[in-house]
Amino acid sequence: METDGELLTRLRSGDEDAFVMLFGRYNGSLVRLARAYVPSDAVAEEAVQETWMGVVRGVDRFEGRSSFKTWLFRILVNRARTAGTREHRDLPLSDAEPAVNPSRFDSAGAWSEPLQSWADLDDRLVAATWSTSLNDALSDLPPRQREIVILRDVEGLTSGDVCDVLGLSEGNQRVLLHRGRSRLRSVLESELASRGR
């Protein structure tokens, strides 16, 4: 698979296929991310389209000081924040939801029931059968958690890049990442339980 950098070089020389490939690689995440800022799919898609236009027109100005991904998501976040009507702020951290429902622990804070091992599950099978519930669960995350999980875990940006794109401290990023990941884990756990495994 070609790297982003290689595709970018082709894009600079006007290669249409390179654009289509970059689009295929990132459009889904851009749409998911934009939805964290704006009230409707239509507005989100508009912000995403403007982002791609910005990429095509601005590719010569991209100096490669950050990765392409980081640059791309920064453009999107800027567009989406402009388009977003919703006030985009952190909930107070004190409203924290625990990672695991407290009823799962005994009075001493130990698990009251054994926790299932997922070790025998095949990752690729898991990804294929879970992708719908994971996608839904991702859309249901509070916006701040959602954007961080998308950038970190779907797109694989480093924590430093995510902080840079979103203007967050490392500490706040970790708190929100923790909530988001914990929620996704519990959704997958319920999904497995409901299949009677």
Add this chain to the structure above:
Amino acid sequence: MLLRRRDDLVCQQVVELVTDYLEGALSRSDRRRFDAHLRKCPNCTNYLAQMRATIRATGSLHQDDLTPEVRTELTELFRDWRDGGP
């Protein structure tokens, strides 16, 4: 009965520290306490593995397959934009 040392972590604390642990953000002493808990707690070991599996599954969401129609549409958009159209 085994007495718990005062600085031992309980499971309910461990699940809240998992992300800091995976991110390498725990202090050295907290990391030691975390590792010590894992060594004797199969449930929390499973929990950590479940979190890692969740992260891997989330990471496999990013590929989109484009239909030929979308490809054609994109190619046209690309030409418009590149040539300075609306």
